[in-house]
Amino acid sequence: xxxxxxxxxxxxxxxxxxxxxxxxxxxxxxxxxxxxxxxxxxxxxxxxxxxxxxxxxxxxxxxxxxxxxxxxxxxxxxxxxxxxxxxxxxxxxxxxxxxxxxxxxxxxxxxxxxxxxxxxxxxxxxxxxxxxxxxxxxxxxxxxxxxxxxxxxxxxxxxxxxxxxxxxxxxxxxxxxxxxxxxxxxxxxxxxxxxxxxxxxxxxxxxxxxxxxxxxxxxxxxxxxxxxxxxxxxxxxxxxxxxxxxxxxxxxxxxxxxxxxxxxxxxxxxxxxxxxxxxxxxxxxxxxxxxxxxxxxxxxxxxxxxxxxxxxxxxxxxxxxxxxxxxxxxxxxxxx
Numbered sequence: 479x480x481x482x483x484x485x486x487x488x489x490x491x492x493x494x495x496x497x498x499x500x501x502x503x504x505x506x507x508x509x510x511x512x513x514x515x516x517x518x519x520x521x522x523x524x525x526x527x528x529x530x531x532x533x534x535x536x537x538x539x540x541x542x543x544x545x546x547x548x549x550x551x552x553x554x555x556x557x558x559x560x561x562x563x564x565x566x567x568x569x570x571x572x573x574x575x576x577x578x579x580x581x582x583x584x585x586x587x588x589x590x591x592x593x594x595x596x597x598x599x600x601x602x603x604x605x606x607x608x609x610x611x612x613x614x615x616x617x618x619x620x621x622x623x624x625x626x627x628x629x630x631x632x633x634x635x636x637x638x639x640x641x642x643x644x645x646x647x648x649x650x651x652x653x654x655x656x657x658x659x660x661x662x663x664x665x666x667x668x669x670x671x672x673x674x675x676x677x678x679x680x681x682x683x684x685x686x687x688x689x690x691x692x693x694x695x696x697x698x699x700x701x702x703x704x705x706x707x708x709x710x711x712x713x714x715x716x717x718x719x720x721x722x723x724x725x726x727x728x729x730x731x732x733x734x735x736x737x738x739x740x741x742x743x744x745x746x747x748x749x750x751x752x753x754x755x756x757x758x759x760x761x762x763x764x765x766x767x768x769x770x771x772x773x774x775x776x777x778x779x780x781x782x783x784x785x786x787x788x789x790x791x792x793x794x795x796x797x798x799x800x801x802x803x804x805x806x807x808x809x810x811x812x813x814x
Contacts, residue, residue, distance in 0.1 A: 479498070479499060479500075479501050479576060479577035479578050480496055480497070480498060480499075480576065480577050480788055480789070481496065481497065481498075481499045481539050481575065481576030481577065482494055482495070482496055482539055482540060482541070482575035482576060482788065482791050482809075483495060483496070483497055483499070483537050483538070483539055484526055484536070484537065484538065484540065485536055485537045486536060487526065487527055487528030487533070487536070488526070488527065488528075489527070490523050490526045490527070490792075490795040490799075491792050491795045491796055493526065494526065494540070494791050494792060494795065496788060496789055496791060499576070501578055502578060502579065502580040503550075503552070503580070504550055504551060504552030504557070504580045505552045505553075505580075506552050506553040506554055507552065507553070507554045507556075507557065507582060507583055507584075508551075508552045508557065508580050508581065508582055508583060509548045509550065509551050509552065509557045509560055509561070509580070509581065509582075509583045509586055510548070510549055510550040510551075510552075510578055510579070510580050511546035511547065511548050511549065511565065511567050511578065511579055511580075511581065511586065512546050512547045512548075512549045512577070512578055512811075512812055513544055513545075513546040513567065513574060513575075513576060513577060513578060513579055513811040513812060514544070514545050514546050514547065514564075514595060514599070514810070514811060514812055514813075514814055515544060515545055515595055515596065515598075515599035515785065515808050515809065515810050515811065516541045516543065516544030516545075516567075516574045516575055516599055516808065516809050516811070517543065517544070517599055517600045517603075517780075517806050517807070517808045517809075518794055518795065518798040518806070518807045518808065518809065519542065519543070519603055519604075520724070520726060521542055521603070522540045522541055522542055522572070522575075523540075523795065523798070523799070524725075525540055525542075525572055526540055529725075529728060531749070532571075534571055534572055538571075538572060538573070539572060539573045539574070539575055539576050539579075540572045540573075540574075540575050541569060541572055541573060541574030541575035541576075541809075542568070542569055542570070542572055542574065542603065543566065543567065543568060543569070543574065543599070543600065543601070543602050543603050544566075544567045544569075544574040544599050545564065545565070545566055545567060545589065545595065545598040545599040545601065546564070546565060546567050546579070546811075546812075547562070547563070547564050547565070547814065548560040548561050548562065548563050548565055548586060549561070549562075549578070551583070552580075554583060556583040556584065557583040560583060560586050560588065563586075563588050564588070564589050564591065564598065564814075565586040565587055565588055565589060566586070566587040566589055566598065566601040566602050567579065567581060567585070567586060568581070568585040568586075568587065568602055569581055569585070570585070570751055575788065575791065575809055575811075576788075576811065577788070577811050577812060587601070587602070587766055589601060589770075590770050592774070593770070593773060593774075595814065596780075596782045596785070596806075596808060597773055597779055597780065599808055600632075600780050600806060600808075601769065601773075602750075602769075603750065604632050604633040604636060604778075604780060605636060605769050605772070605773065605778035606750055606754075606765060606769060607633060607723060607748075607750045608633050608636040608637050608640060608778065609636075609640065609765070609768065609769060609772065609778065610748075610750065610753060610765070611699055611721055611723065611748055612624065612637060612640050612641075612644075612646070612699075613640070613644065613768075615721065615746075615748060615753075616697050616699075616719060616721065618644070618646040618696075618697050619645075619646065620644065620645030620646060621645065621646065621647065622646050622647065622696050622697060623646070623647050623648075623649055623689075623690055623695045623696060623697065624637070624641065624646055624647065624648050624649065624695065624696075624697045624698065624699065625648075625649040625650075625651065625686065625695040625697070625698040625699075625710060625713055626648060626649070626650055626651065626698070626699045626700070627651045627699075627700045627701065627702050627706050627707070627710060628651075628652075628653075628700075628701050628702055628724075628726065629648070629650030629651055629652050629657075629661055629666065629669065630650075630652045630654070630657040630660075630661060631701075632780040632781070632805075632806055633701070634650065634661075635661075635664060635780075635781075636777065636778050636779075636780075637699070638650065638661065638664050638665050638666045639664070639665065639776070639777045639778075640772075640777060640778075641665070641666075641667070642665045643772070643775075643777050646697075647667040647668075648665075648666050648667050648668070649667065649668045649670065649686065649689060649690075649695060650666040650667075650668065650669045650670070651669075651670050651671075651672050651682070651706070651710075652669060652670070652671055652672075653671070653672065653673050653706075654671070654802075655671035657669070658670075658671060668689050670682065670685050670686070670689075672706070672709065674704070674705030674706050674709060675705075679705070679708060679709035679712055680712075682709045682710075682712075682713065683709065683712045683713050686713040687713075690715070693715050693716075694713055694714050694715030694716070694718060694741075695713055695714060695715055695718060696714075696715045696717070696718050696719070697718065697719055697720075698710050698713065698714060698718065698719070698720040698721070699720070699721045699722075699723060699748075700720065700721070700722050700723070700724070701722075701723050701724025701725075701726055702724065702725075702726045702727050703722065703724070703725045703726065703727045703728070703729055703730065703731050704727030704728070704729030704730070704731070705727070705729070706727065707722060707727075707731040708731050708732045708733050711731065711733040711737050711738070711743075711745065712733070712737055714737075714738075714741055714743040715741065715743070716741050716742060716743070717741070717742045717743065718741060718743040718744075719743070719744055719745075719746065720743070720744070720745045720746070721745075721746055721747075721748045722745060722746070722747050722748065723747070723748040723749070723750075731745075780805070780806045781804060781805035781806065782805045782806055782808065783797065783803055783804055783805030783806060783807050784797055784805075784807055784808075785807075785808045785809070785810050786807065786808070786809055786810065787809070787810055788809050788810065788811050791809060794807050794808075794809055
């Protein structure tokens, strides 16, 4: 079968290549999935660069999520039940950018047949992260302010639609101000441009305080870190909560302890995979049902920029990292 492989960490367009590898065989408790499509998420490219939280052993195949059809089981009740079904493929160690992959049966999530292929391929990472952070971990009440950075991302747009759906207000921070009109049209309550290379953290804080009548924001989420995440700390209200769920800048967050002490605010890390490990079966099933319903309603969906065949993975990577790109880039492995 054909698979995307990298032998060393580095720039994805330089180290990724496609080659023939043996078809994997599932062991007891595992299933083999014929992959249909998989998105190129920032976490995938971070893993290729060797800067993800858990660098893989090399050589390996990237790809943390996708959609496919279970074609074989290594044994076990769940595995046999899944054969022939279309599933979301959650591969915590990567391995989805290939024609066929093997995963634990419990990481194959049966999907409703009416979900479009592209949305099914992106069923979990962004939709579940956006939903769990806002509706479960923070449980943002109607009328409250949520500040989010990287608001123009696919996940950021989902958060805006979740705010409209559930009544909380979004204060959306973007690096490129040309995104402001688009996000306002999408439903963002306030959109602020902030580039930490040109602006001081106090400028963002002043704007946020103006919007919130000098109260600050009760809730914030940040996937950037570095100077951007550091500036957000100063925008928190009394007893405010901030979730850090990414490291796009590659830089640490820096702040004075007094910014938390005086406000009784707190900063927490959020990683979807770890959160999922704490959930019981019925909780996971409820999450899948909620995501499916919100996808059908057009809330937890991603715009698609382009889908590339597996053989053109380098072109796909370049498009995924192009500044100003609108929508997600996906790889297509097989026809359904």
